[in-house]
Amino acid sequence: MRQPHLTNLEATPLHADFIPSLQQPTQQILWIGCSDSCFQETKILDLLPDEMMVHRNMGNMIIDGDLSCETTVKHAVSDLNVRHIVVCGHYGCGIVKSESRDGLQGPWSSKLDSLHSMHKHTIDQLPCSEHDNAFVKLNVLDQLRSLRRFPEVARAAKTGSLQLHGIVYDTKTGTASRLLEES
Numbered sequence: 001m002r003q004p005h006l007t008n009l010e011a012t013p014l015h016a017d018f019i020p021s022l023q024q025p026t027q028q029i030l031w032i033g034c035s036d037s038c039f040q041e042t043k044i045l046d047l048l049p050d051e052m053m054v055h056r057n058m059g060n061m062i063i064d065g066d067l068s069c070e071t072t073v074k075h076a077v078s079d080l081n082v083r084h085i086v087v088c089g090h091y092g093c094g095i096v097k098s099e100s101r102d103g104l105q106g107p108w109s110s111k112l113d114s115l116h117s118m119h120k121h122t123i124d125q126l127p128c129s130e131h132d133n134a135f136v137k138l139n140v141l142d143q144l145r146s147l148r149r150f151p152e153v154a155r156a157a158k159t160g161s162l163q164l165h166g167i168v169y170d171t172k173t174g175t176a177s178r179l180l181e182e183s
């Protein structure tokens, strides 16, 4: 019997041409990544540097009231007319862990705690060694839901001029997987 929510964790390998390069200096992607990453995960796509606008924060999260993130998203969608928003999490994240918050407080901690409570049943069914990676995936999917609450994002996505993608980067292999949102 299929367990609830487990389809959320399915992922497919992501290839370098997943988003084709325009071969011109036009910002077509807003990439939302984690600030504690010490790797070059933005280079998994074969794009010119000018094609990507990067916003980083702790845990690649969309937090209500985060003026920097909100302004970036609105500018990217309404003014730059980006075609894609990528939310990229990574395994081994120091922020997004299934249990410990390492003293993290405030809205970041609250959102992660809430997400954990919501999906505790799913996580508990997995081997302990997979809990953190599963939570990284769930967090990315949750941020996609938060992004879709921006009126600008919802409008552009509805017309097909904007696509949202959830990606998880494996720091050990240097590869990435694409997450599948529930329809």
Ligand SMILES: [Zn+2]
Pocket: 034, 035, 036, 037, 059, 060, 090, 092, 093, 094, 095, 096
């Ligand atoms: Zn991280």
